[in-house]
Amino acid sequence: MDEEKCVFCMIINGNIPAKKVYEDQLVLGILDINPASKGHVIMxxxxxxxxxxxxPMNEFLQLCNLTRAIGYAIMLALAPNNVEMLYTKELTKGNITPHALIHLIPRYDDDTVNHVWQPQKLIESDFTAIENAIKDAIEGVKNADAESTTEKPIEKPVNETKKPEAPGKIDEDKPIVNINRKVVVF
Ligand SMILES: [Zn+2]
Structure with missing residues (x-):
């Protein structure tokens, strides 16, 4: 989605009002307009x-650090049992969030927040396959990084095949296009 059409960018630019609880050069914290519970903030x-x-990593670290800090402030201010942190593209069904953000959701004895799932039944070999797939992906990213920092591309062959994606088993048809591989750092 373009920035011009993003409701969160409009809030950041001051074109839509919001209850701002925190603001600095990189990060804004506002009260969620459809709160899951009292004190629900989005960072x-x-x-x-x-x-x-x-x-990018520096902005992500800043966002995470401030998310925890504002979570602490929510605990001081509203005395919930806990404050949960959540990243999702779709907080409620069909309600896609167009802008990266982290939810801070205070939890109370009488709240109606409910994240539940039915635990999947997997056998040992399933766990092993999943474990290995993730480890292979990590190694693939590390190796790609190592290659890109140590190898100096001299002359690119004319018929250069596409740069190998890190985790050897990426399905080309799957939409990972919205993920910026370059910002992932181990
Ligand atoms: Zn935006």
Whole structure:
């Protein structure tokens, strides 16, 4: 989505009002207009990223640090049992969030927040396959990084095949296009 059409960018630019609880050069914290519970805050990078996986590391670290800090402030202010942190593209069904942000959701004895799932039944070999797939992906990213920093591209062959994606088994048809691989750092 373009920044011009992003409701969160409009809030950041002051075109839509919001209850701002925190603001600095990189990050804005506002009360969620459809709160899950009392004190539900969303922490937003001021620059438009459609997905948390696009946020460059320094901005991400700043966002995470401030998310925890504001969570602490919510605990001081409202005395919930806890404050949960959540990243999702779709907080409620069909309600896609166009801008990367982290939810801070205070929890109370009488709240109606409910994240539940039915635990999946997996056998040992399933767990092993998943474990290995993730480890292979990590190694693939590390190796790609190592290659890109140590190898100096001299002359690119004319018929250069596409640069190898890190985790060897990426399905080309799957939409990972919204994820900025370059910001992922191990
Ligand atoms: Zn935006």
């Amino acid at each position: 937003i990078p001021k620059k438009h990223y459609g997905n948390i996986y696009e946020v």
